[in-house]
Amino acid sequence: MWFIRRALDDTIAEVSLPTSDDDINFDVFVESRRQQIFAILEEQRRLHGSIRLHVRASARFVREVEGDVQRAIAHFHTSPQLVSSAADVDFESILTSINAQPGHINERGSGFNTAKVAQFELVVTKFRPFHGNSCIPTPTFLLNKKCIVNVQNS
Numbered sequence: 001m002w003f004i005r006r007a008l009d010d011t012i013a014e015v016s017l018p019t020s021d022d023d024i025n026f027d028v029f030v031e032s033r034r035q036q037i038f039a040i041l042e043e044q045r046r047l048h049g050s051i052r053l054h055v056r057a058s059a060r061f062v063r064e065v066e067g068d069v070q071r072a073i074a075h076f077h078t079s080p081q082l083v084s085s086a087a088d089v090d091f092e093s094i095l096t097s098i099n100a101q102p103g104h105i106n107e108r109g110s111g112f113n114t115a116k117v118a119q120f121e122l123v124v125t126k127f128r129p130f131h132g133n134s135c136i137p138t139p140t141f142l143l144n145k146k147c148i149v150n151v152q153n154s
Contacts, residue, residue, distance in 0.1 A: 002040065010047070015040050015122040023117040026057065026098045030091060040122060041089050048126040050084035055094055058119040059102060061112035073118060076101040082127060 005014045017036070023029040030037065044051050055078045063070050078097040083089050105112055142148050 011126045013044060013124045015124065017120045019117045019120060021116060025114050026117060027095060029117045029120055030095055034091065037122065038089065041083055044124045045083055050082065050127040052080045052125045052127045053083050053089060054078050054080045054123050055098060056121045056123060057098055057117065060115045060118050061105065062115045063111040063113065072112060074102065074105055
């Protein structure tokens with residue numbers, strides 16, 4: 001089961017998904033919970049219409065140095081993604097982004113290996129893009145100059 005924190009009159013929801021020792025990387029985690037994640041996002045989309053989604057995640061890393069085991073936790077996030085009736089959630093984009101970030105830890109040869117997904121949160125924000133729904137008449141002094149086009153939305 002997941003835990004949801006809501007804020008700003010349900011404008012923002014943070015959904016924490018539980019992790020287990022079997023979640024050795026983000027691919028395993030997301031694939032084993034794809035249907036659950038999809039159901040959560042569908043519910044949020046049903047409530048709000050369009051939503052913006054980004055993922056916050058943490059992973060535990062280990063390395064062996066001179067017979068000692070060192071542990072570290074690193075935190076990652078994705079860029080916001082629009083999810084609406086016209087745009088489904090792009091799991092591949094989420095996985096690509098999350099999986100690329102631990103690689104930055106090892107770019108300088110740290111030797112850390114992912115041991116476990118420690119935290120995985122879906123951050124959902126209600127999204128209402130600006131859209132034209134009225135026309136403001138052009139002031140007469142500008143209209144007479146013939147220098148402005150006032151688009152009238154229908």
